[in-house]
Each structure stands twice: as structure tokens, then as C-alpha cells.
Amino acid sequence: NDANFDVPAHPAQYDWSTHYPDHFPKDPAEQSSQGVVTAASLCEPPEVNFADVGCGFGGLLVKLAPLYPDTLMLGMELRDKVSEYVKERVLALRRENPGQYTNISCLRTNAQKYLVHYFRKGQLTKLFFLFPDPHFKASTHRRRIISTAQLADYAYLLAPGGMLYTITDVAELGAWMREKADAHPLFERLSDEELELDPAACLLASATEEGQKVARNSGQTWSVTLAIAVNIGIS
Numbered sequence: 001n002d003a004n005f006d007v008p009a010h011p012a013q014y015d016w017s018t019h020y021p022d023h024f025p026k027d028p029a030e031q032s033s034q035g036v037v038t039a040a041s042l043c044e045p046p047e048v049n050f051a052d053v054g055c056g057f058g059g060l061l062v063k064l065a066p067l068y069p070d071t072l073m074l075g076m077e078l079r080d081k082v083s084e085y086v087k088e089r090v091l092a093l094r095r096e097n098p099g100q101y102t103n104i105s106c107l108r109t110n111a112q113k114y115l116v117h118y119f120r121k122g123q124l125t126k127l128f129f130l131f132p133d134p135h136f137k138a139s140t141h142r143r144r145i146i147s148t149a150q151l152a153d154y155a156y157l158l159a160p161g162g163m164l165y166t167i168t169d170v171a172e173l174g175a176w177m178r179e180k181a182d183a184h185p186l187f188e189r190l191s192d193e194e195l196e197l198d199p200a201a202c203l204l205a206s207a208t209e210e211g212q213k214v215a216r217n218s219g220q221t222w223s224v225t226l227a228i229a230v231n232i233g234i235s
């Protein structure tokens with residue numbers, strides 16, 4: 001139920017320091033009252049640059065964290081218990097590996113409705129939709145997370161050159177997502193050569209719990225449709 005979680009009216013209203021305390025000055029008020037100026041207190045506050053929409057149990061974030069240690073990443077998950085699990089998982093990883101996994105966190109929200117409440121225009125450099133719910137019936141296609149209207153929102157939130165990643169084992173949904181991305185003027189598909197150079201693209205099939213389940217269950221016949229588009233920044 002959406003009534004159970006608060007949504008900021010505007011991205012600037014949200015306090016990210018609770019998610020990534022190590023990346024924010026400890027106590028800016030105290031520092032300035034003592035006249036102490038640290039590098040951290042002079043800089044703009046850090047921002048989330050990667051978002052994993054429908055992050056499930058957080059496998060992708062855990063794999064990405066050490067690859068991009070200076071990038072803040074957020075998993076967005078609708079299910080309360082699953083989002084709590086990811087938060088606990090991250091806290092345990094931080095305890096066991098001091099100084100690591102400080103750059104990943106999870107937020108419970110309906111990303112389909114509230115993405116623009118959390119990120120400003122051009123803020124994101126990577127946006128992931130891994131194994132999204134298929135919504136098989138034609139009457140529920142409007143709930144699919146990749147649609148023409150929502151691609152416009154994603155293009156708004158992505159920085160020029162930012163990337164949008166999708167993967168699914170449902171052939172019909174894969175064709176749908178590819179078709180929507182190909183038809184959208186703000187996105188273009190990356191070549192296989194470009195994908196091979198991208199460490200995140202190489203993780204899509206194997207990093208998440210759903211990807212691992214698909215691989216286990218269907219062995220050789222496992223089929224995945226991968227569409228990656230780049231926001232080419234037309235203004």
C-alpha cells in the first residue's frame with residue numbers, strides 16, 4: 001500500500017545521508033561552528049547515479065558496489081520485506097567488510113510512480129530494469145515498467161550518454177522492450193562491441209537472484225533478450 005511510505009515532494013527534500021553515511025560529512029553544523037573546513041564540507045553533497053528499479057534481493061547492487069566504489073547506487077523495491085532484507089544485507093556486508101559497500105542502499109517505493117520524486121533531471125548515469133514483472137495479459141500491459149511514456153521519464157532522468165539496461169527470460173516481454181526502446185527517439189541501441197566494454201552490461205544475466213534462478217531452471221535453453229539503449233541527449 002502506497003500510503004505506508006513517505007514520498008518527498010521534490011528530490012532536493014530527500015536526505016540521502018541516512019543511506020550512505022560514509023559519503024557525507026559527519027556533522028556539518030558542528031564543523032562550521034568550530035571553523036573547521038573539510039574537503040567534504042566544501043563539496044556539493046554526493047548524488048545517487050545508478051538506480052536498480054525492482055532490485056529484488058539486491059544481487060546486482062552487491063556486485064556493482066566494488067566495481068564503482070565512488071558511485072552511489074540505489075535499489076528501489078516495492079515489496080516491504082524484500083527491501084528490508086536488502087537493507088539488512090547491505091548493513092551486514094558493511095560490518096563484515098569495513099569501508100566497503102558504503103555506496104549501495106535500498107529504498108522501498110513504487111518506482112513506476114515515484115522515480116521523479118527522488119532524482120533530478122540528468123542525474124542518473126545508469127538505470128537498470130532486470131527481469132521486470134512480465135504482466136502477461138494484454139489488459140495489464142500498461143503496468144509494464146518499460147513503455148513509451150515511461151521511457152520519456154527515464155530519458156529525462158538520465159544524463160546525456162546515460163544507459164538503460166533491461167533483461168528478461170520472457171521472449172514476448174523482451175520483444176516488447178526492444179520494440180519500445182528502438183522506437184524511442186531519445187534512445188539508441190548499443191553495439192555488442194560497446195557492451196563488452198561495459199562492466200555493468202556483463203553482469204546483467206548472472207548478478208541477480210532472478211537471473212541465477214533462470215539459469216538454474218532452464219539450463220541450455222535459457223533465453224534472454226537484452227536491450228541496452230543510450231540516452232543520446234537531444235535537447
Ligand code: SAM
Pocket residue numbers: 053054055056057059076077078079082109110111112113129130131132133208209210211
Ligand atoms: N531485479 C531483480 C532480479 O533480477 O533478481 C528482481 C526481479 S523480480 C521478477 C521483479 C521485482 O520488481 C520484484 O521484486 C517486485 O517486487 C519489483 N517491482 C515490481 N513493480 C515495482 C515497482 N513499481 N516499483 C519497485 N519495484 C517493483
